[in-house]
Amino acid sequence: MDKTDWIRCPKCSSKTRTMIREHTVLEDFPLFCPKCRYTCVIRFMDGKLEEIKQPDAKTQS
Template sequence: MDTAQKKSYWLPCLNCDKTTDVKIHEDTVLINFPLYCPHCEQEILVNVVQRKIARAEPKE
């Protein structure tokens, strides 16, 4: 079993590309996560899989 501490990364904002206050690990999975950016003061719905962040499609 791997006991090494997991690396963590700050999620970037998809609007302004600056770092948000949300931290993930390399194996973190987020679906339809409301990511708040303190720089734009906006919330963006995102999916995060294997450190790749993409804008979530809003469901109607």
């Protein structure tokens, strides 16, 4: 049986509404936190969560 767990928000560390398994691979996945209302794009591989920094529309020239 695979172990499942909730993805945690990179900003406030609370549980999001997305569950993952040990072997899950996510690439450019939009993640929303219902508690702090933070939205980001993440990468999840080998049990490690990485937030992908994207340029803000205001900083584009």
